[in-house]
Amino acid sequence: MINLGILRSSVGWLVLALAISIVLPLVVGVFWVHVLTEILIMGLFATSFNLLFGYMGQLSFGQAAYYGVGAYTTALMITKASIPLPLCMVASVLMAGLWALIFGYFCVRLTGIYFAILTMAFGQLVFYIIFQWYSFTGGDNGIQGIPAPLLLQDAYAYYYFTLALVIAALIVMRFITNSPFGYTMRAIRDNSDRTRFIGINIRRYMLINFVIAGMFAGLAGSLWAPFNRSIAPDLANWAHSGIPVFMAVIGGPLGFFGPLVGSVVYTFLSAFVTGFTEYWPIVIGIIIIFIVLFLPGGILGTFQQKTMPVGTNYPEKKETS
């Protein structure tokens, strides 16, 4: 008998996931290496979104804006000035963080449905600016032929580069969510009034969190541009903001790794289904409806409830409205 105890320890799962993510590209074809890279980038994007959704309890429908800012910053710096990728990435993260700071300043004043719509309105603002500014961003033509650095031209090399960066980013985010700051975010999510009463400036905390989430979304976007070689304004559109929401909900927003699990499921399914039909949206739409109706905690939430020892309470999903 296999010792099932290992399935209950998250360290075991992490080691397993790490081993798979290192070995798997060596045994699958180059197409799936691209899919795996996409899983990592979108997983990073979804995890950054979940800093707001899972930990702060606010649904942002405009995270694609910061992802788009990251992608465009990198793409423009590479194509217009041939600046080395690492520098582009730093600039992308800072630029996305700057926009998140400006927009977040207003967004954190609202909650619930107002928060969702304001983030969406700002997101559309960024989208239309990119879309209309032909002379600078290329408008709806996007930017083509974004070269990856020589060392990373190979799909495998870019995959391992992405893997290393995403793991580093996940460690930092894990560290943030497990720090006193992370617990303050949970407190704000669960009861913002009480958190205010004990003297915490909740708006400032929420703003810091918003900026952090925006910066990691920018990093994900920055990784995407040289990977995909071409980008379009759709990256910043509200429809693209829906993808990390889907991923978080599929995986389960209340665990740190939920969005990552969601990215694996979503991206893999997307690659698989689009292989034989163009009707991917209808498939994912039905899956989302199924999960909302029958698996409200997502895959990870449902799984943890089943495998957790008796007495460990998986936190109840909070009313985010």
Added chain:
Amino acid sequence: MTESQLFSQFLSGVSRGMILFFISSGLTLIFGVMNILNFAHASFWLVGAYFTWTFWKIFYSPTFGLWLSIPLAALTMAGIGWIIEVLLIRRVYNRTLSEQLLLTYALVLIIGDVIKLTWGVEDRIVARPPMVDGFVNLFGAPFPTYYIFVITLGGFVAWGLWWLLHKTKFGRTVRASVFSREMVGALGIPVHRIYTGVFALSLFTAGLAGGVQAPISSITLGMDMSIIVECFAVVVIGGFGSLTGALVGSLIVGLVYAFAILVIPKMALVLIFVVTAIVLIVRPWGLFGTPMRA
């Protein structure tokens, strides 16, 4: 710029606003009564436009085809709304905001593909009946007669919804159930059926709006995705759940767009979202709304 040019731009803004109002009225109705923000509302609008095209093809009459197709499409949409409320929407009334948004967003994706499967990817064109296919001269500026029809019908819809909600028993029950679902239920009124009715009514207006849209421009896939955010802007500016707000919000969005496109054409859409953001920041519940669930 001459006065007549400004005036024609004003009329074009009002027309655009009226179309937005057509769509937003149903959106704000659902939000006001059921507290659900329906991402899929514009998708239903688009389905209504496609149904209008189908009926128009069936009747094959340039004179009266459209006049029959629009109400038929609206009724079909009401029927579809009835089914969707019973099958899906009903199950998420007590869920979190994010789950409700996700459910309706999933509907956007599904409807998009269903349209593709049913009507294909080609653009569909509905011709304007000769009766409303001309231009009239308004203060020296030519103005399409069709828009006069749109504005008039928009006015009737606004009045009809107001009458339904304020002057009929159905409307009074709906308004009562906004305040206290339990109390209305305790009086022996089947609240779930009221909700189904409101959802069907909202899709009826979406179908009407789609039907009216059909002869304006060709019907294309993906039209719903860009118009829904403008409708959100309308609902935000006017205030969630307020019909008056939807009317005023639509006119504001329509006029801002019409005049911004004269001055700074590239920033016209951006400006709408700037206005939306400002309203949300200063007065989150909008011009005519009341603070609801935050």
